[in-house]
Amino acid sequence: MTSFPAVQVADNVYWVGAIDWAIRDFHGYRTPRGSTYNAYLVLGEKIALIDTVKAEFCGEMLARISSVLGSRRVDYIIANHAESDHSGSLLEAIGALRPERVCASTLGVKALQDHFHLDHEITAVKEGETLSLGNLTLAFAEMRMLHWPDSMATYLPERSLLFSNDAFGMHLASSERFADELPQSLLENEAAKYYANILMPLGALIPKAAEKLAKLRIDTIAPSHGPIWRAGWPRIVELYGSWAAATKVRKAVVIYDTMWQSTAKMAKAITEGITSEGVEAKLLPLRATHRSDVAAEVLDAAALVVGSPTLNNGIFPTVADVLSYLKGLKPKNMIGAAFGSHGWSGEGVGQLEAMLTEMKLDLAAPGVKCVYVPDASVLDHCFTLGKQVAAKIAERFPV
Ligand code: FEO
Numbered sequence: 001m002t003s004f005p006a007v008q009v010a011d012n013v014y015w016v017g018a019i020d021w022a023i024r025d026f027h028g029y030r031t032p033r034g035s036t037y038n039a040y041l042v043l044g045e046k047i048a049l050i051d052t053v054k055a056e057f058c059g060e061m062l063a064r065i066s067s068v069l070g071s072r073r074v075d076y077i078i079a080n081h082a083e084s085d086h087s088g089s090l091l092e093a094i095g096a097l098r099p100e101r102v103c104a105s106t107l108g109v110k111a112l113q114d115h116f117h118l119d120h121e122i123t124a125v126k127e128g129e130t131l132s133l134g135n136l137t138l139a140f141a142e143m144r145m146l147h148w149p150d151s152m153a154t155y156l157p158e159r160s161l162l163f164s165n166d167a168f169g170m171h172l173a174s175s176e177r178f179a180d181e182l183p184q185s186l187l188e189n190e191a192a193k194y195y196a197n198i199l200m201p202l203g204a205l206i207p208k209a210a211e212k213l214a215k216l217r218i219d220t221i222a223p224s225h226g227p228i229w230r231a232g233w234p235r236i237v238e239l240y241g242s243w244a245a246a247t248k249v250r251k252a253v254v255i256y257d258t259m260w261q262s263t264a265k266m267a268k269a270i271t272e273g274i275t276s277e278g279v280e281a282k283l284l285p286l287r288a289t290h291r292s293d294v295a296a297e298v299l300d301a302a303a304l305v306v307g308s309p310t311l312n313n314g315i316f317p318t319v320a321d322v323l324s325y326l327k328g329l330k331p332k333n334m335i336g337a338a339f340g341s342h343g344w345s346g347e348g349v350g351q352l353e354a355m356l357t358e359m360k361l362d363l364a365a366p367g368v369k370c371v372y373v374p375d376a377s378v379l380d381h382c383f384t385l386g387k388q389v390a391a392k393i394a395e396r397f398p399v
Contacts, residue, residue, distance in 0.1 A: 029197045030291075051163070082112045091116050197292045258287075291321060304326075311348070
């Protein structure tokens with residue numbers, strides 16, 4: 001009897017990972033629904049552990065492994081990715097399981113050494129190389145930059161099962177281990193948020209990876225975060241294609257912060273102007289919206305409209321935070337606009353426009369500036385800016 005049982009995924013394949021119900025911040029990404037770190041056990045004549053878990057969950061993983069293996073040993077550990085959420089317990093796992101061999105991609109060997117300064121030798125496996133488990137086979141496919149240079153996926157041809165590591169995952173803790181046990185809208189929202197915050201800047205690499213995967217027969221995709229796709233995986237692959245192509249809907253995201261409600265009033269007038277043209281708008285006050293939720297909304301948005309008061313000759317800190325984050329995520333194919341209030345110097349709007357231009361957004365119209373408190377004329381001007389943003393969206397993305 002164990003309090004941490006394994007879950008069977010396919011014949012001779014078990015989930016032995018960990019559920020992190022408590023995590024709310026994953027390196028700056030807000031995770032209100034927690035996450036999982038998925039590790040898998042493949043039982044051939046030889047036994048392989050695919051990935052490990054975040055360090056603090058090593059005991060949980062070892063208990064799940066033991067629930068399947070008893071005193072049998074793990075022969076190989078495959079480290080698909082060096083990031084600590086997957087390899088944080090590698091050292092402890094090596095000590096506890098004493099595997100004959102630990103394998104990683106060529107770049108993974110170096111990344112693991114740089115992280116953990118291991119005494120244990122890591123075997124580099126190349127693109128297309130296979131490792132025999134006797135009656136089963138593991139085949140390795142590099143997935144460079146999905147999510148780090150070292151990332152790879154492992155394929156089990158006898159079960160048509162792909163261990164995709166970060167790709168096709170999501171931060172979602174749940175009692176259910178399989179995607180088909182969860183609501184589709186929840187899956188798509190969390191997968192989109194994960195893609196936006198983790199993989200959006202790397203979208204150009206997705207088609208090449210998809211080409212590689214298209215050559216495989218796949219029944220199950222077992223990612224390293226969130227539920228396992230034993231059915232319904234073609235939908236997530238399709239969504240990845242759409243997100244990688246920066247496909248947009250007729251939607252504008254309006255983000256702002258405010259000191260004395262002036263920029264807030266402008267934001268509302270702009271939002272009304274956008275929606276008056278039949279274009280969807282999402283108004284996100286940054287004092288109440290986390291950067292990772294903004295990124296999720298930006299993923300399929302056609303426009304980003306940004307408002308900030310001028311504070312000490314610059315933009316407001318919450319706005320700077322989100323723009324710095326979004327700049328790194330490299331959203332593509334977007335229209336931009338800026339607005340904000342000021343007292344005397346008024347640099348904020350110009351700085352916002354410079355940042356949006358640097359992010360390669362096309363400005364729909366000159367930004368709207370307001371001295372102290374907006375009057376009816378300024379609010380009309382904001383409403384017009386909203387209509388201009390909507391017109392540009394309609395022109396760029398015809399129905
Ligand atoms: Fe889930 Fe790139 O780590």
